[in-house]
Amino acid sequence: MTLDEERNARHAARMARKKALIDSRIAEANLDTGVLLVLTGNGKGKSSSAFGMVARAIGHGMKVGVVQFIKSRTDTGEEALLGRHCEWHVMGDGFTWDTQNREGDTRKAEEAWAIASRMLADPAYELVVLDELTYCLSYGYLDKARVLADLESRPDMQHVVVTGRAAAKELLEIADTVSVIENDKHAYNAGIRAQKGVEW
Structure with a gap:
């Protein structure tokens, strides 16, 4: 040989x-059951991964809902494309360091959660993405116990993706899948600003 x-x-x-x-x-x-996925960590790609799952679900003809907490941009490529095929809500006034308004941010988070909780109670939604939700829990804009209860009592076959940095320990404990995305290197640190088609 x-x-x-x-x-x-x-x-x-x-x-x-x-x-x-x-x-x-x-x-x-x-087992066939809905799963709760948490995408957290300081690295780039948490929302991008979630929107990849949105595209995948839409491709399978599934009903999808997206609620974006904190974020305020309505000119993103993902919304322009995917928002035509699913229910999409941009509910924030901007990142917290821009708004610097706890009362306003809390009010916007509550408005967003009203939409999210409606989706979480409706078995017609097969995938729900709660983009940047983790900040609302970290900063106390939403009642953590209520959010966790709504997530745990959702329909059996509903999948949920939560994104954002510093996910609460309690959220990680109830999740079925947790991915922690970290940076080894990021273009921003070399002075390269956010690029169309890459970050938005």
């Missing part, structure tokens, strides 16, 4: 073992 043949045989055996392990894990995962 040549060296290449030996390497190929070892690779095939390794992949066969890996396939058997993965197949057994897939067979064990036999």
